[in-house]
Amino acid sequence: MRSLRRGLLQWTLGALAFGSIVLVLVAYVFVLDEMNEVLDDNLREVAAAVGRYHAEGQSFPTISQATQPRARAPDQSDLITRVWRRDGQPVTVPDSAFAFPFPTAAGARRTTLDGVEWRTCTVIEGDFVVLAAQRTAARQEMAVEAASKLLFPLLLLALMIAGLLVLALRRGLSPLHEATTQIAQRNALTLEPIDGAEMPRELQPLVGAFNGLMDRLAAAFAVQQQFVADAAHELRSPVTALRLQIGLLEHTHDAPARVAAFQDAREGIDRLQRMVEQLLALSRAEPGCDDNSLQPVDLDQLVRDTVSAHAAAASRRQIDLGAAAASNASVLADPHELQVLLNNLVRNALHYSPAGSKVDVATALVDGAPLLRVTDNGPGIPQAERARAFDRFFRGEGPHVREGDPAGSGLGLAIVKSIAERHGATVSLHEGPDRRGLEVRVQFAAAARASGH
Numbered sequence: 478m479r480s481l482r483r484g485l486l487q488w489t490l491g492a493l494a495f496g497s498i499v500l501v502l503v504a505y506v507f508v509l510d511e512m513n514e515v516l517d518d519n520l521r522e523v524a525a526a527v528g529r530y531h532a533e534g535q536s537f538p539t540i541s542q543a544t545q546p547r548a549r550a551p552d553q554s555d556l557i558t559r560v561w562r563r564d565g566q567p568v569t570v571p572d573s574a575f576a577f578p579f580p581t582a583a584g585a586r587r588t589t590l591d592g593v594e595w596r597t598c599t600v601i602e603g604d605f606v607v608l609a610a611q612r613t614a615a616r617q618e619m620a621v622e623a624a625s626k627l628l629f630p631l632l633l634l635a636l637m638i639a640g641l642l643v644l645a646l647r648r649g650l651s652p653l654h655e656a657t658t659q660i661a662q663r664n665a666l667t668l669e670p671i672d673g674a675e676m677p678r679e680l681q682p683l684v685g686a687f688n689g690l691m692d693r694l695a696a697a698f699a700v701q702q703q704f705v706a707d708a709a710h711e712l713r714s715p716v717t718a719l720r721l722q723i724g725l726l727e728h729t730h731d732a733p734a735r736v737a738a739f740q741d742a743r744e745g746i747d748r749l750q751r752m753v754e755q756l757l758a759l760s761r762a763e764p765g766c767d768d769n770s771l772q773p774v775d776l777d778q779l780v781r782d783t784v785s786a787h788a789a790a791a792s793r794r795q796i797d798l799g800a801a802a803a804s805n806a807s808v809l810a811d812p813h814e815l816q817v818l819l820n821n822l823v824r825n826a827l828h829y830s831p832a833g834s835k836v837d838v839a840t841a842l843v844d845g846a847p848l849l850r851v852t853d854n855g856p857g858i859p860q861a862e863r864a865r866a867f868d869r870f871f872r873g874e875g876p877h878v879r880e881g882d883p884a885g886s887g888l889g890l891a892i893v894k895s896i897a898e899r900h901g902a903t904v905s906l907h908e909g910p911d912r913r914g915l916e917v918r919v920q921f922a923a924a925a926r927a928s929g930h
Contacts (some may be wrong), residue, residue, distance in 0.1 A: 528602025
């Protein structure tokens with residue numbers, strides 16, 4: 478498992494180590510540059526002093542070739558001087574190890590002799606040309622020695638910074654540890670937000686996101702618990718009715734009565750099955766569930782197919798079910814869910830419309846946005862109840878409820894709203910034609926319209 482503290486320490490110590498190396502290298506370059514300036518001035522002074530001695534008629538002891546040591550390896554700190562007359566005749570006799578060529582001009586320069594680099598300075602004093610030389614390696618070694626003295630202080634500084642960083646990280650990460658402790662104490666029964674008032678500013682977005690998640694989970698659990706309670710309450714009535722009908726069948730010996738009891742039991746089972754199917758459809762249509770693959774859905778064809786599927790039921794109820802589908806509207810959606818949505822709207826319209834009435838299913842394009850519309854001539858929904866019409870198991874106080882209608886479950890419009898929200902659509906309720914009945918509109922967003930239509 479990756480450690481944030483260890484990672485910060487590694488990166489910080491790595492940066493310190495890299496910075497220390499760069500600092501030592503920079504110190505070496507600056508020390509060498511300053512040393513070259515100082516030692517070049519020293520070479521110039523030595524060469525000038527030797528030249529003045531010779532110009533004044535004095536001379537240093539001359540080393541003869543007989544006593545000159547051959548092939549000795551000079552110390553890197555050696556300071557070598559050579560003197561010539563202006564015509565190039567040597568005044569001092571060099572050995573083979575220091576056979577510098579006669580310089581033709583005064584000044585400081587780099588010279589390579591037998592593969593070894595030297596720093597030289599040439600001075601002309603009267604009739605004499607004097608060269609003072611020093612190995613470059615000697616200067617580099619002195620610069621390395623001076624720069625290396627920074628290593629110990631830098632190492633000590635790095636250790637001090639590492640110790641302070643450990644303490645700072647421990648103190649700085651303590652709010653994160655506190656937040657972790659509070660989060661670990663949360664469970665399905667305790668979804669309260671954590672206290673982020675004293676948290677550092679950097680942790681505020683994390684705390685806010687977590688508290689938002691807790692709020693959504695609490696709301697989801699509350700909805701789930703309410704859904705389970707409502708489902709249990711609504712299922713109790715049809716199950717109790719079935720038990721009574723079965724008990725009636727057990728004690729009924731009259732054939733017509735048994736047929737009627739069987740019919741009632743079958744209707745009760747059908748009603749219970751429809752309610753279970755709607756509960757399953759509602760659970761699948763919950764926003765936030767995994768989306769199925771979207772594909773272009775031709776709303777005109779969907780309307781025609783749905784009207785054809787419900788034509789027989791409409792005929793039995795003596796209801797004129799029609800389709801107005803020539804808008805060429807199409808949306809990107811789950812075709813199965815849109816079919817469930819439209820089935821619920823049409824089934825509700827047929828169920829609550831009286832015999833001899835009319836139900837229309839239509840499509841349209843409103844400012845480029847697809848629209849589904851289902852209109853009926855039924856009792857409608859009072860204005861005061863429309864805000865709650867999409868709540869689960871809400872059936873209102875309309876005439877059909879007062880008459881004891883057993884078929885409705887109060888889930889149809891809730892399913893419609895959930896499916897619509899999954900597809901970015903809105904559902905609204907309006908009065909039907911001539912201020913009678915109900916018109917349900919499902920308005921899709923223009924962005925949901927499928928291309929090519």
